[in-house]
Amino acid sequence: MAKQVRQANRSDVRKHEGFLRDGNFRWLWVALALCATSIAAYVMIDAEPRPRGGTMYGYIMGTIGALLIVWLSLFGIRKRVITSGVYSLKAWLSAHVYLGLSLLVIGTLHAGLHFGWNVHTLAYGLMVLVIVSGMFGAYAYAVLPRELSLNRGETTQRQWLETIRSLDAQLREAAQPLDRAEADIVRLSTEQTDISGSLLNRLTGQYPNCSTQRAINELARIHRSTPRGSNASLDQVDALLKRKQETLAQARRNIRIKSLLQIWLYIHVPVTFALLAALTAHIISVFFYW
Amino acid sequence: MTDKFRIAIVGSGPAGLSAAAHAAKIGVSHILLEKTDHLSDTIYRYQKKKYVMAAPPQLVLRADVGFEAGYRETILDVWNQGVAAAGANVRYNAEVKAVTGEKGDFTLTLTNGDTVRAETIVMAIGLQGNPNLMRCPGGDLPHVQYQLDDPTEYIDEHIFVIGAGDAGIENALGLAADPAQANVVGIVNRSADFSRAKDANVANLMNARDAGRVSTFTEASPSKVEPGWITLELPDGETRLRCDRIIARLGASAPRKFVESMGIEFSSASKDAYPKLTPNLETTAPGIYVIGALAGYPLIKNCMNQGHDVVEFINGNIGLAPADEPFLAKKLQHLPGEKSVSEWAEFLRDKVEILNGLSLLQMREYLVDSEVRFYRTDEVIFEKNSIGSSLFGIASGSVKVEINPKDPSITVPIGTGSIFGEVGLISGRRRGATIRAAEDTIAIEIPRKLALALRASVQEARETIERITTERGILQIFGSGLSPADIRDVLAKAEVKEIKPGEAIIREGEENYDIFIIRRGSMLVEREIAGKPVFLSYIPAGQVTGEMALVEGGRRIATVRAAVRSEVIRLDGNLFRVLLNRKPELVARLRSDMSSRRKINEFLEQQKGSITGVLDYYNSVARFLVEQGVGEATDVLLIDERLCVGCDNCEKACADSHDGISRLDREAGRTYANLHVPTSCRHCEHPHCMTDCGPNAIHRGPDGEVFIDDTCIACGNCERFCPYGVIRMEKVPPKKPGLIPWLLFGAGPGPGEPDDAWKVAHAGHGSSQKKATKCDMCSGKKGGPACVRACPTGAAIRVSPENFLSVALLDRGRE
Ligand SMILES: Cc1cc2nc3c(=O)[nH]c(=O)nc-3n(C[C@H](O)[C@H](O)[C@H](O)COP(=O)(O)OP(=O)(O)OC[C@H]3O[C@@H](n4cnc5c(N)ncnc54)[C@H](O)[C@@H]3O)c2cc1C
Ligand code: HEM
């Protein structure tokens, strides 16, 4: 019966901190220390003929940089392989962000501020692209979640889709007594609504061609000639369409924020692969010329 | 029918049909009376294709009809054939409504007026009971029905569903689902809201109502039924409506009343009590036997064995050893002293005080699930802070409790016949102290569920446990400062009280010195600051409250009210003051214990002008969390939506580390001030899910997690009992290709839970058996909860309320 005694619950309140401040900014300090040492060494070591990738200092910085890049790229694997060991993806991301940023310093010092039109500088450029996209990502991760939460309230995506489906069913039923032209307007909404739309729609949150909005506008046009209250079915359809439009707007705001939270990864990740290729080429080429 | 049978068996469930088959086999005259027109109505009404389990595996089946784990259909076939092959005498559509006479000459009256005579009766009617009937005039007309088998059967009718529980709502929705059927459906609810039904059902009903498919009548009840019409009593008067059919779903009444009317006594008035039985399954009404679920044996295998045994007993084979004999013999053989199973049963029952009230038959049943252990002197029985909620009874020897963790030599003895481990039993919390054997000791360890049943059904056991827990509770709280003799007077006046959620046990400003021990549930402490009640702290079960006024004197400085339904022991403060006057050292110690609390109070007192904003925030968040069940949780997943990017990595991680099924639904659940409580197990202090688990498959594990083991039979009870909707009945999905093939070739659905389409397309590689699935807190995983580990932003955290409902919230409010 005497079981192994474990003191604490598995929960730990002290860990309640975001990825940027993980472990009291532990990785920020590590990255700053790394940069400071590199800069100090750059200033102190009198490289001959002048600082470049080919000097001893250059090799060391290059190696550190390359290792960092490989490690940063492995984040994608870490994120997807769920092992039972002790690790925290949050700590990984914290390190990823700060060490990733420190590459700007390390890479630049490695090259001795010397660039040209060659595969070396290509690798450098790609690295900067990855880092800049990462910066956007980190910024998005830091500010957008609140908006997401605020917009969502206590509803879920599944519920919106269900609400829209149920409103569509009600619209179809409510449209039964309408005449042909009016029913066609309703069908515009029930049959042609594209909730998420194109990439541009998603990122801007603007849906100028939204068929539900069009249906509402068309109906408003008809309503102008027929006074409100005179046609009960038309009023009901109108109310239903407006409810659908509200739900659509909420779902689309959600889609927009989520797209913003993801779009940068479509630069970050492919460019990472390009970077890895260019880096390989760079390393091979320097040894080849040697 | 005038001839008299030797045995009349009532109810053809697994218990009854096994009895009939055995009676036929050994040539005893008998009749099996079944209410419906088929065998075993309970199993007949399982959902189609349900996989029925054959638990417990150790038990051998000794029946003349076969039974092994398999699909409902197969099992029913086997039984139908088995009963026919044995040549059992079955009478269908024969519901017994009354029994008269005595042993040797009973008369059973059926609902259709027929009578059956028999020398003995075996009651095997299970626990499903009868549907409650419509009471109003006309309620017995033929178009009033109590079940709806196939909603698509009815076309173009005006149908009223009476009763808006889940069954009623599902029926109404089913009838109205297809507009082509053109039914006009109404649902009648006695109360104003639909609080008895699941949220999902209510939401669907509201949608159906808004779409005009179902009319709802609330605060309404039927007052008259006529062919073609129904009259409803509404808040603003009566109304008569067209009605071709009535489906009444008014719940079911337990069969207890009927059974008691036959002169059969139950062991107590409690809802979970069963009829008193002799070792031969005979009730207090001589000649009437009870078997199966009605006797307290819910598992099919047990039921069938009892059917066999009861016929043997009636036939005079009194000495028949029960089917569990070999199993128990094996279980007990390691104990010192050569005793037979019955000798052990008798020994344990007589020695351990709380077991005294059991029959030997019940004692055997307790032995099946309990462990009897032998401990050498100084051997550890359990350690402080270990998790365990079983109850120990000392059959011989004695144990010692290490009450001071710093000095193990200070111990308190517990002697033969007494119990220990009762604190975890009541509060579900960790063990409070290490206990060792003081000499060579034999003790029985009774699992929590069984111990609770014991407490509920045996009066003596209940009183003993109550007395011992209170005494120990007090001694534990006041540490080594008090001895049992000191508190005798206090104890004599101690009072156990149920506290409703929100009810206050202590009020700020009142002059009163009573002390309360929280036995179950939890309490919230609040104070009035700037005219508003401000939440101060949370007190989990096992703690004491109210001692501040006692020690410091003066008025109560805070209000203490129940967060959830709780049970407290109230101790008379005046008696305590007399006691404390004699113990200055104890008072000094209590004072120092309270210094931290005093500091918080002083802090609030000084700051109250400047921090009301923070306090308001703190207050409202705390209230929200308590509403969400955090008050009865031990460990709950929260998502800080200021950080959550909605990547669902938490769900994916959970699925990937748990057979491909996620045990949390991130988006669902309530949110307040960016703090989201997703649908995921709270590992309740008193898990509601454990309430009625037949095979006792739900346990609390070493990390405090509530988990469901493989013996789950997918009956769905836990899903219904969990108020937070966190249990899903799921099949284990087929195995996915690994990560590399997915990354490179897009093989399989990738990380996380595969979607339904993929599961269906690749079915066959997974298990077809559904199981109750819920969060197990990633028990056994070194790194702890996968959901938390895998959250890239730190949004997902697991917290326990006593930590989180405190300073952590104040800090959040400051940011
Ligand atoms: C959804 C669900 C799933 C389950 N899954 C499993 C499982 O996988 N494995 C397992 O071992 N157990 C399982 N159980 C438990 C098991 O089904 C029951 O405990 C068992 O059926 C009890 O058998 P019984 O013979 O005592 O009574 P029942 O099976 O309830 O049979 C009682 C019979 O008596 C009849 N009857 C009632 N009143 C009268 C009357 N007045 N006159 C005449 N006849 C009457 C009824 O019509 C019925 O046919 C499950 C239970 C449920 C509800
Ligand atoms: C193992 C790792 C590395 C080694 C051995 C290495 C080696 C070298 C060498 C020898 C040079 C000098 C080449 C020349 O002057 O013709 C050089 C230049 C350079 N390296 Fe690296 N390097 C490494 C990693 C990196 C990394 C990670 C980056 C950044 C992405 C990088 C970017 C550059 C740049 C921009 C130059 C300057 C090119 C120029 O002078 O035009 N190198 N490197």
Ligand code: HEM
């Ligand atoms: C050369 C440097 C970098 C490389 C090679 C790199 C590579 C990667 C890779 C491969 C991923 C995994 C994406 C996925 O699988 O979803 C990732 C994620 C991410 N990176 Fe970088 N990265 C670099 C620098 C940075 C920097 C400087 C930042 C921030 C300032 C950053 C922020 C992020 C963030 C926020 C994520 C997303 C985490 C998640 O959603 O799980 N990265 N990066």
Ligand code: SF4
């Ligand atoms: S399943 Fe439900 S009742 Fe059981 S512990 Fe979890 S939250 Fe509590």
Ligand code: SF4
């Ligand atoms: S603790 Fe483990 S089992 Fe529970 S929700 Fe998180 S990942 Fe799933």
Ligand code: SF4
């Ligand atoms: S892993 Fe973290 S950030 Fe992603 S959805 Fe879950 S809680 Fe939100």
